[in-house]
Amino acid sequence: MTDLAVDRARTPQSEASSSALSVRGLWKVFGPNAEKLVGTPDLELSRQELQAKSGHVIGVRDVSFDVAPGEVFVVMGLSGSGKSTLVRLVTRLIEPTAGTVLLGGDDLTAMGEEQLREIRRRKVSMVFQHFGLLPHRKVIDNIAFGLEVRGEDKGPRRHRAQEMVDLVGLSGYEQNYPDQLSGGMQQRVGLARALAGDPAVLMFDEPFSALDPLIRRDMQKEVIRLHHEVGKTMVFITHDLDEALKLGDRILIMRDGAIVQVGAPDEIIGAPADEYVRDFTAEVPKSHVLTLKWVMREPGSADEGAGAPALPDTTVVREAARAVLAADGPVRVVDSSGTVVGVVDDEDILRVVVVEQHGDRPGSGAS
Amino acid sequence: MTTTLEPAPAPAPRATKEEQPHTVVMPSRHTGRKLLVVLVLWLVAWATLRGKQTLALANADTTGLHEWLNEVRDRVQLLGQDNWFFHGVLGSIASVLDSFVGFLQSHLSSVTPGAYLGWLGVLALAAWVTYTLAGLRSTLLVTAVLLFLGVAGLWTDGVDTLIITVVSVLICIVIGLPLGIAMSRSHRTSALMTPVLDVMQTMPSFAYLTPIALFFGIGPACAIVLTLIYALPPLVRITEHGLRSVAANTVEAGRSLGVTKGQLLRQVQLPMAKRTIVVGINQSTMAALSMATIAALVNGPGLGKPVVAALQSLNVGAASVAGLGIVLIAIMLDRTTTAASERSAPAGQRVTAVSSPGFFRGPTVVMEKLPRWATEEGGHGEPAKRLTPGGRRLVLGLLLVPALVAAYYSTLYLQLSQFPDVSAVPLLGELTSGPLSTHINDLTTAVVDALSGLTNGFKDLVTLGMLNPLQSVMSDLPWWVMALVLLAVAYLLGGWRPTVVTAVCEAVILGTGLWYDAMVTLTMTIVATLLVMLIAVVLGVAMGRGRRTDTVIRPFLDGFQTIPAFVYLVPALALFAATRFTAIMAAVAYAVPIATKLVADGVRGVSPTSVEAARSTGITRWQMISKVQLPMAREALVLATNQGLLYVLSMVVIGGMVGGGSLGYLIVQGFVQGQLFGKGLAAGIAITALGIMLDRIARYAAARYGR
């Protein structure tokens, strides 16, 4: 399954290009006088302290990030870390206490009710953990609901909904009611409903955590496939690291409402920002995620490894293992321009693979 | 390799319910001992001051207040002619309602042949409407009930009852639905309306008969307004509840798609709450029927009239025939609205449970008044095979034709318009009211004779052993002693708040000049409530512990709950003749179903883990009940007592019609004798005060001891 994570082309993330979604200094404080707390030293307190002191709960604490167009951006963290709150702040399903959200350049936080509705109808869609389908409507009408709400005519609406039904593989179930479908199929309906409005950004709030592992895997593949086909920008919430690694171009890790680390999967595994991140990445098979960049060392001499064919530094360790072990000596690692950036030998590879089998934690992922 | 973070405990503890600081009024200690002290002082006072300052007022005597109220009535009736409010507003409402009901009566229930719709037309159209809304089985039931009404000679009264009920329910829907929607959308509206609905539901229905009659004049309009007051709260409450309990994630999904508030209501909330709302309509209908029969006392048309007449002449047979008609109508309306509600769940949609945890916290138990099917999670069930909408419309259209034809002919021919007299027909003839009431009278006499030893024994036991002593202790002593005792009890059980309410209510009762009668009513209420709780605990524990017992008993309880209050008087009268005890027995029969259900659900709700843990310690069955299940179901017990009290009070008062005496009797007399009108009105006020007082004490005690 990790093959997927490796094989798929990663969207290059250029911070310079205008981002699809840009979040700056976002706060959410739950409680009666949340607005008054902004800017006071009270917000420096830890969650527990603030709650004890004034009964306010910090849901999201000063979060900023950018998502590039076409990127799959994963947010993860333990239960209660504020993921759901964050994703709802972005579309103002929950009103932010402070901060701005720019969606394709438009400032959502400054919008009136009417404009915001227009954005929700056309620019962002959401897929929910518990589906949120309407039990009194057939599958096809559930999928068309967003279109109906924004006033589209019945003909085009049906047509578009039917396309979505086919896209998510529900053909033949159009006339069923949600309760007659399995959980996985219901979530496909949720997915189709979100896609039907052709939004620029899709938000997923733990969409698959209510499903069995096997179905979950199917649905993950489905999302990857859809991402290939429709190329939407996606913000994906999960508490499943495996899922995060599989889907994410970049991963944001949250704790107690604040950002702990943002980075590509191999960065998260290779250079965890702190014990918290290290702890929950401990179980991940490093060889499936880490690339040669993270295990290579400085060449001892200029011609070390010259005998064997060079490997790109983006090769995942597991993929490189055979070639490196087969070679007599060290193997050169080159970057995208072909410059030699380091060498790896059997021992470098085995350190990652063997340590993993013993279940210990390697001293440090990075060289 | 799945690295799931979920099982790890959250680092920051969530603000769970238990952790949040909540202010509990701690039960003060030694309450039992303090109550005992109060009791001793009370008995000492009774023994020494017996019979003094009891404020007893003879039946025909009146006070200044009563006379003044009489004058108010005269003034209202006189000034009513040209006062803008009485004549302009209330008068127009009354005349619109009166003429509307009159119009319906002349077309549906009147037996004048000629231009009006006769029985066949009414039957055909009713059957068609029922088929459209509720399906074939309900249609058969409706046909059978209407035919019985015709055969038994109850056609006019029966259809009149239906007219009052249906018109009231329609008005209820027109007012109640928007109100419920408004309450579900704004917490402020909800907070504003809830106390109003509370009072409407706490007040015994008898209490507002007199004032409404004063404002709207006796007759159909008054009957409809009364019925409306009684039937509105359940609909509003259930509508609000249904809308509020639409799953939050569905509402959120709707918002994420950019729905407007109107779209959210129409396309998400209302369709999802539809079934619950129809349950509300069912409740409202049953309440309406109950009140529509009582409204006979204010000259409301319908089956209540023969019941009242027969009760007053103590003719059990005649009362039974009319009562039977009412019960059949109740069954018919209940089944039909239930079937309509089951249908209103779209094919394939799982029937959603109406009750949800937390719902019981509300001050008034709405859900327990509902039959089981409405509060339990429905099975996945086979979705009913349905015609396509087009096919269905076609079938209904085709069926409408014969219905209209029947209606047309029934306006033309005497036999089709006037229900044929079947008294000469061999078997059917026995069902006409004359022979039927004779049969019932014979049967009753036989049963009563056979049981008289038992019933009289029981009656004497309760009367001599409980009722008389208690009544003597509560009413045969200076009023201020009893007033102090009540204050002390209120304070010990519920703290200072209910004490203040009690003081105010006592002042009101004193003011009405009916202290003695109020104490007699209170005695009857207490005795009946004790009996109710005795039965409810025994039955409820049996039901809560055994699924099978529950399955057997519950349908009976559901059935009894659909019977309008008035009807309970008939069998009670048959068995116990006209005495205070009769009113008490009717009240017990009326309140037992709700109390039993509450206890049963409370016992069932005790966590199985606790039961299992207790069993593992090797306790006996009796210990299990007394040490584990009942204490853990305490909240339900307190709730059952509270509800039982209110039900009993409203029925004890109605029992004034069958020898119950005291306040209820005074209200009835107020209608009968002009010069006692003011006294009747005062009795209504006293009952309200009594009800509010009991409810407050019980509620605060529940908050304290029910946890």
Ligand SMILES: Nc1ncnc2c1ncn2[C@@H]1O[C@H](COP(=O)(O)OP(=O)(O)OP(=O)(O)O)[C@@H](O)[C@H]1O
């Ligand atoms: N309406 C609210 N009022 C008060 N506190 C809230 C509210 N909503 C969320 N919180 C708190 O904010 C914090 C973050 O909640 P959130 O639902 O965003 O977590 P999450 O990361 O999505 O968790 P999970 O994985 O369980 O879904 C929690 O501590 C929660 O208790």
Ligand SMILES: [Mg+2]
């Ligand atoms: Mg969440």
